[in-house]
Amino acid sequence: SAVISQKPSRDICQRGTSLTIQCQVDSQVTMMFWYRQQPGQSLTLIATANQGSEATYESGFVIDKFPISRPNLTFSTLTVSNMSPEDSSIYLCSVGDRGLNTGELFFGEGSRLTVL
């Protein structure tokens, strides 16, 4: 399995501000995934972050709102920009099985953001 650490674990933010979430993995991985889980909802993929290239965003998510960095194979950040109350969610970082072909993703504990 992979050990994934996310910071912050939770935060309360003011409307119009931006917050950057960090994700650190205990080993090198090719792809890192950022998911959003709105209150009482399922997980929706925001984007896939590859090291050395721009992130690939899913339909409905744009780089200006959710810029992502991937400076190396163990670290990524997701910024939630110009936040509104609708951005109140849990944001989860996940990584794949590092070539073991189990197919599963491993998840961090998530970052719970509340926007006032």
Place this chain on the structure above:
Amino acid sequence: AQTVTQSQPEMSVQEAETVTLSCTYDTSESDYYLFWYKQPPSRQMILVIRQEAYKQQNATENRFSVNFQKAAKSFSLKISDSQLGDAAMYFCAYRSTRGGSEKLVFGKGTKLTVNP
């Protein structure tokens, strides 16, 4: 695009009894992975069980087993001898085996309550 449907928003079971959670999915692919993830109130997503579509044998992990019906595109989870610690949100998820498609597609989840 693949979709995953969980038709039971909530389920309850008595401790020590058996419960089955339903999941159906839609895909045009012949090979893929299916998963059940558990998300307790602490919110860490934990893999419960996985199934590879090319395997006819249903996966089993201790008290957890699946009924995989490929033709019907059905993937239900059976929890035997339910324990209080099984109370959580359960998400069914799909993943393609195509290269570069490591992302998971999740259903909306089923909230399982275990009654003492």
